[in-house]
Amino acid sequence: MTLAEEFRSRNFSIYGQWTGVLCIILCFALGIANIFHFNIIILFSVICLVCSFIILFIEIPLLLRICPTSAGFDSFIRKFETNYMRAAIYLVMSIIQWLSIIKDATSLIAAAIVLLLAAIFYALAGVKGQGFVGSKTLGGQGVAQMII
Template sequence: MTLAEEFRSRNFSIYGQWTGVLCILLCLALGIANIFTLHPLRIVFSVLCLVSAFVIVFIEVPFLLRICPTSSKFDEFIRRFTTNWMRAAMYLVLSAIQWVSLVAGGSSLIVAAVFLLIASCFYALAGLKSQEFVGSKTLGGQGLAQMIV
């Protein structure tokens, strides 16, 4: 299945996964950009944003678990997020953490909070419509992950 066919499938988990990839890029960029501020609380939220990007990259790109040396505890933690509902909950928690960053004042971290919330909504919609989680083959879904083994 090509990328265009994946998007035409109307499976919200595909939309959630690609929004998650966008969240990885945003969390990395905004975390780095905001870490150089003088506000100590904003630095904490910047680090949390960077950690979020690290966790999301392993959740959304499953073949990385096979090629990167990680601990068995970390692998077990990441494998919990295989259903739409668990991913929706995870993105909602990560979004809430970034929304709380408003306590330190308005910053560009709010963009990460919005996109994390959008990803959570996509996964929740997939769960509500009882759509099975389908990983994008481009990101290491069924096809690519099996080729590596």
């Protein structure tokens, strides 16, 4: 299945996964950009950076086979294989970034919005009864097994 065919499939888990890839980029960039504040925003930017690496392993399963990680980390990441669990983790990450508004309105709001959008896509996939379908481009559906 090509990338265009994946998007035409109307499976919200594909949309969620690609929104998650956008979240990786945004959380990493905005985490670094906001780390230079000299108040509590530093904490939220560090959390945003950590979230980008967690999302990286959640959305690109190929990395679990390539990168040397601990068994505990692998089992933590494997908890997020269903649409509802992915919606939950994205919602939690989004809420944390929304809380950064309490101190000061920064560009972390963009990360909060896109994280919320990914949570909505995964929740819609769960509500519609669509099974999680990983993008072949990101290492899903047998690509990781082909490497071994």
